[in-house]
Amino acid sequence: MPFAIQTKDLTHVYNQNTSFEKKVLDNINIKVEKGEFVGIIGHTGSGKSTLIQTFNGLIKPTEGLVLINGETKFRDKVGLVFQYPEHQLFELTVYKDVEYGPTNLGLDEQEIKKRVENSLRLVGIPEKIWQNTPFSLSGGQKRRVAIAGVLAMNPEILVLDEPTAGLDPKGRDELFNQLQYMHKNLGITIVLISHSMEDVAKYVDKVIVLEKGKVKYCNTPKEVFKNVEELEGIGLAPPQIKYIIKELINNGIEIDENILTVEEAAVAISHYLKNR
């Protein structure tokens, strides 16, 4: 089976042949399997946003290839959610806003209705506010309506650029839980960029770390976040719990160094303290 997303020697150069020439993606080779949940991290300017825009053809490779499901023609396969997608809401009601995309696909009324309703339910927007103006909603709700608009296009692959920036902790958790639900129950392939290392550690199957346009790491969160010093060196911060675990081990407490979440740490520490 072909990979959901595969890049072969992908390179992108901005302002080629001018004095502002800048190589933002440098020979990227990554593979995302169907149904995988992947997080991309890297500091500002590392090439993350450029990379994901090549996934639906908004940015074309200067060299190399992007294959979606093994093919090179693919814009309708990938739904891209930009940063602050709520700034793109424009319709009079929540329902109409989500309807806009599928209507422009020329689908029949029944199909449009089905898609709009499914998408809104999927992101957890209650039916009683479907006829409200999107501008009266909270920040987290607006963002979910915007994501519903992308889901209504039935993408096989959902790509999100910092979907939780500016959301409060509850909004952050809700959004991640919904993405996880879609990933687990509907088998949608999800790729997201995040600056929240805690969330990446908690939810994704695979982490891709970009630095200066190159892939620095591509592995499970457990493996990637082992590299505490290296990540710090490139402007990233591993979850705080990693520091606690590291210090505890340095002080002779025998617990697994691969622990990634506070919950796992509490279980391990409790077990250690009760059994020594």
Added chain:
Amino acid sequence: MIVTAKDLVHKYFNTDEKGEVIETITALDKLTLDIKEGEFLVILGHNGSGKSTLAKHFNGILKPDSGTLIVDDLDLSKEDNIWKVRQNVGMVFQNPDNQIVATIVEEDVAFGVENLGVPQKEIRQRVDDALETVGMSDFKMHSPNGLSGGQKQRIAIAGIIAMKPKCIIFDESTAMLDPAGRKQVMDTMITLNKTYGITIIHITHYMQEAVCADRIIIMDKGKIYLEGTPKEVFKNVKLLKSIGLDVPDTTYLIYLLNQDGFDFDSSILDVREVVDAICNSN
């Protein structure tokens, strides 16, 4: 006191197509708050709790529907005072790209201070000092274009420092930054507060950034829900989670262990303290 707010009320109205009010949202509900000069205050609260509305009152961007607000000994209900207050109370916003006005870093930093009518020679000095303080002197002659988010925010901060304010409000100024950018901005805030005595009011969703505060206030439904030192506030793990907030990993770990029958000090905040407590427990 740099800020004395008493019974502040601020309402937003949602209207239908005919202009009739269909919904009233009370963003500030008789809120009373004093902020001391030189204090490092962090305001936490979920989206829609009234944090930003409150902050925007402190330099007169928004006006209360009722209540009194004295900032820097000036009554903000008097129109004349708003401009005076703004010279002493600066604000850094969320999006670094919306705050840069010039094409060269040092010109951008000079913009505010030039408009105060400060003599040319002094402007030069203040701009240089401000860039030094935020650690951006090397970029003086650069275009702001190629800078990272954290660097742009520091340029915005330098522009405010050059005006020699008594107080700076950071309205989710770290929300769009990567971890390194966040740290740069936090370090700058701490320097401004500890070294230069500038009052800092920081609004954030990152609980970790509240740990260094003198005082935290938690807002919910336009009111102050909880306030105290970081240690006093964060030990209320259950309560904070119930209003959509979080606590630092350190506090949460201790909370989970105590749930499991241990008896650690629930106000622990720092990695070192956690490690010591666990290592020394019997």
